[in-house]
Amino acid sequence: MNYDVIIIGAGAAGLFCAGQAGKRGRRVLLLDHSAKPAEKVRISGGGRCNFTNLYCGPDNFISANPHFAKSALSRYSPHDFIALVEQYGISWHEKHQTGMQLGQLFCDESSQQIIDLLLTECKIGGVEVKLSTTVNCVSHDGRYSVETSAGTFTAAALVIATGGLSIPKMGATNFGYKIAAQFGVTVTPRRAGLVPLTFTGAQDEGLKALAGTAAPARVSCEGASFDEAILLTHRGMSGPAILQISSYLEPGEAMQIALMDGAQIEAVLLDAKTRRPKSAAATVLAEHIPKRLAEYFTAHVTETRLADMTDEALRDIASTVGDWALRPAGSEGYRKAEVTLGGVDTHALNSKTMMANDVTGLYFIGEVVDVTGHLGGHNFQWAWASAYACAQSL
Numbered sequence: 001m002n003y004d005v006i007i008i009g010a011g012a013a014g015l016f017c018a019g020q021a022g023k024r025g026r027r028v029l030l031l032d033h034s035a036k037p038a039e040k041v042r043i044s045g046g047g048r049c050n051f052t053n054l055y056c057g058p059d060n061f062i063s064a065n066p067h068f069a070k071s072a073l074s075r076y077s078p079h080d081f082i083a084l085v086e087q088y089g090i091s092w093h094e095k096h097q098t099g100m101q102l103g104q105l106f107c108d109e110s111s112q113q114i115i116d117l118l119l120t121e122c123k124i125g126g127v128e129v130k131l132s133t134t135v136n137c138v139s140h141d142g143r144y145s146v147e148t149s150a151g152t153f154t155a156a157a158l159v160i161a162t163g164g165l166s167i168p169k170m171g172a173t174n175f176g177y178k179i180a181a182q183f184g185v186t187v188t189p190r191r192a193g194l195v196p197l198t199f200t201g202a203q204d205e206g207l208k209a210l211a212g213t214a215a216p217a218r219v220s221c222e223g224a225s226f227d228e229a230i231l232l233t234h235r236g237m238s239g240p241a242i243l244q245i246s247s248y249l250e251p252g253e254a255m256q257i258a259l260m261d262g263a264q265i266e267a268v269l270l271d272a273k274t275r276r277p278k279s280a281a282a283t284v285l286a287e288h289i290p291k292r293l294a295e296y297f298t299a300h301v302t303e304t305r306l307a308d309m310t311d312e313a314l315r316d317i318a319s320t321v322g323d324w325a326l327r328p329a330g331s332e333g334y335r336k337a338e339v340t341l342g343g344v345d346t347h348a349l350n351s352k353t354m355m356a357n358d359v360t361g362l363y364f365i366g367e368v369v370d371v372t373g374h375l376g377g378h379n380f381q382w383a384w385a386s387a388y389a390c391a392q393s394l
């Protein structure tokens with residue numbers, strides 16, 4: 001019942017940390033209340049796990065302390081994890097999007113291969129894994145004592161790897177934040193990130209009619225801009241560019257969507273008025289953006305021919321296509337979010353070891369910490385890097 005390290009949470013960060021610490025000769029117990037480990041790894045990347053990003057760096061993370069992630073990220077790089085993936089004979093590919101180098105790496109076959117890798121690493125490290133185990137309480141009296149449904153266990157070090165709040169039906173809880181509070185470690189405010197956005201009223205009605213439409217776009221708000229696809233859905237807006245901006249958009253703030261460069265589409269429409277005066281504005285627009293969006297942006301137009309429209313009216317259409325301002329009412333929340341923004345305050349942790357500055361032997365790793373990655377493999381890279389940094393100091 002006595003260990004060097006107890007890790008709570010057998011997700012990406014907990015499993016990786018356990019394997020690494022075990023391989024360093026530590027006697028490790030890994031606990032999780034779920035019946036299966038790493039459920040989020042399993043569903044990630046559409047079942048193929050976007051396990052890292054070639055271009056992952058500190059700028060891909062949101063945190064109250066933007067410097068915090070630098071140390072861990074530099075000591076365990078995407079190439080380190082790729083080397084491990086290759087050592088296990090897992091074939092992978094980079095996602096390709098026309099004209100864009102996204103650096104997102106996926107398994108060719110299945111995310112289960114990453115779970116098997118993590119479990120094998122634990123096996124090599126002699127880690128004891130106890131699933132379906134409820135943690136009732138934690139106390140500290142020289143050693144950490146963890147009371148569970150499977151008995152009481154003690155260790156010199158306790159690692160909290162219980163993740164964030166997204167997808168509660170997959171086992172997400174606020175356990176990590178509660179432990180932080182119990183030991184006087186501050187926690188920053190949390191909200192759903194990488195999440196589809198919702199709308200209300202007339203805006204909602206108008207957008208719902210476009211459900212199923214996707215388009216490449218530049219989506220921006222104060223302080224951030226992403227060039228990826230948007231997707232209109234029956235609930236609102238999703239797609240990579242919308243998920244990315246959701247992590248930056250403050251509640252009540254507007255975002256701007258550029259489906260094309262405004263000046264470029266203005267030139268196209270004015271030119272078409274001269275060369276093809278009998279064409280409808282929607283027809284010309286639909287040669288550049290999806291037809292349903294072209295119809296949406298010209299729904300107010302009564303003239304059937306460009307020749308009958310004023311240049312001013314065409315400029316108005318162009319400016320909406322180039323700078324479509326939308327103010328979401330909210331998001332689909334933790335039920336659909338990929339991550340939780342905010343968490344255990346990085347100012348209270350040592351960036352080299354992930355240990356709480358004022359609580360000897362208590363560590364926080366992975367998503368429970370206030371370090372949130374962009375979409376595209378960055379969140380797993382943070383899980384690996386923070387777990388590795390922690391394991392080196394255990």
Ligand SMILES: Cc1cc2nc3c(=O)[nH]c(=O)nc-3n(C[C@H](O)[C@H](O)[C@H](O)COP(=O)(O)OP(=O)(O)OC[C@H]3O[C@@H](n4cnc5c(N)ncnc54)[C@H](O)[C@@H]3O)c2cc1C
Pocket residue numbers: 008009010011012013014031032033034037038039040041043044045046049050051052133134135161162163164166167170171172173174175337338339365366367368376377378379380381383
């Ligand atoms: C649908 C979806 C797709 C995603 N796709 C990607 C992707 O392709 N690439 C990427 O980089 N990121 C992706 N993410 C984000 C990524 O999954 C997380 O950032 C990552 O899993 C965080 O790792 P973690 O180990 O910190 O937490 P988790 O993986 O969430 O693990 C936490 C573990 O703690 C356990 N736990 C929680 N509470 C308790 C408790 N009270 N007692 C005991 N155990 C507890 C949970 O059961 C879980 O096993 C995706 C997320 C979602 C939801």
